[in-house]
Amino acid sequence: MALAALLAAPAAHAISGVLDTVVIMQDVTDSYKWPREQLEWNRVVAQLQEQVHTTERLVQRADRMIELMGTAENAADFSAPPSVMTPVNQAVRLETTKHAIESSRNLFRLGSKTRSTYNPANEVKATFEVAGATETRDENRYAHFAMQEAMYARYRTAATHEEEVQGAETALQEETLRRLKQVKTEAQIAVLTASLAASKQRQDLAHQKTVQAKADLDAFRAQLTTEEARKQEADREWSETVVKRMRDKALTAYRRQFRAVGSESN
Known part of the structure; x- marks a missing residue:
């Protein structure tokens, strides 16, 4: 019975051995x-x-x-070339109003070659002849004209730079639009679109500089007009005061003369 039970029970391992050594040959439960x-x-x-x-x-x-x-590495570099940025940088570095006024005495003084007169009849030289003698003009009397010319030159410079920027940016935009029709990736489209937007901003910036220079020129002219009107009013007041005093003196003299004649008749 014990032998039958032993044979019937599933053996965990098949073993063999020599003397005291036992070797496991197979796990019979694998099946x-x-x-x-x-x-x-x-x-x-x-x-x-x-x-x-x-x-x-x-x-x-x-x-x-x-x-x-697309990828950033494969997206072409469409940054503005130097031919575009040079006029833009010149436009941005527009001379300040203060510097233009300060330099006006040297650049636009009487007799300066910087000044250009379109009608020779309007030329005002630094000297003039009076009764055979040469007189030198007082520069202080013409300083505000030099300032106005400096402000106008500043405006012309801004307009010239804007024209250069517009030409360069227009050429760049045309090239960008041509490339935009050829690209196939969203990354390149995004770069080109950003390039167009940046170009438009540079054009706007150059235009704003021109508008600013024109506004500064107009403001300076308005200030001169106000100064001249104030001086005219002051001259008018002086003239009226002189006339009043002369009238008062004449009236006083007349009364004295009238009293004197009356005294003689008595």
């Missing part, structure tokens, strides 16, 4: 465990394969997105 483990392994392998397929699809999708969007 019982493998069917259950095989199902689990098949499930794990199927999950791994699905994850691999999902990863492959994501990689393909990412490659396609990169192909459509």
Whole structure:
């Protein structure tokens, strides 16, 4: 009975040995465990394969997105060339009103070659002849004209720079639009669109400088007009005061003369 029970019970291991050495030759329970483990392994392998397929699809999708969007490394550099930035920088560095006025005495003084008179009849030289003698003009009397010419020159300079900027930027915009029709990635489209926007901003900046210079010139002229009107009013007051005093003196003299004649008649 004991032998039968021993043979009937599943042995955990097949063993053999020599003397005191025991060697495990085989796990005889493998035949019982493998069917259950095989199902689990098949499930794990199927999950791994699905994850691999999902990863492959994501990689393909990412490659396609990169192909459509492009990369920063592959996006062409469409920054403004020096031929465009040079007139822009000149426009931005417009001379200040203060500097223009301070330099006017040297640049636009009487007799200066910087001054240009379109009608020779209006030329005012630094000296003039009176009764055979040469007289030097008082520069202080003409300083405000020099200032006005300096402000006008500043405005002309701003307008010239704006014209140069407009020409350079227009050429750049035409080239950018041509490239925009050829690009295939969103990254390149974004770069070109930003390039167009930046070009328009540079044009606006140059135009604002011209508008600012014109406004400063108009304001300076208005100030001169106010000063001249104030001086005219002061001269008018002086003249009226002189006339009043002369009238008062004449009236006083007349009364004295009238009293004197009356006294003689008496």
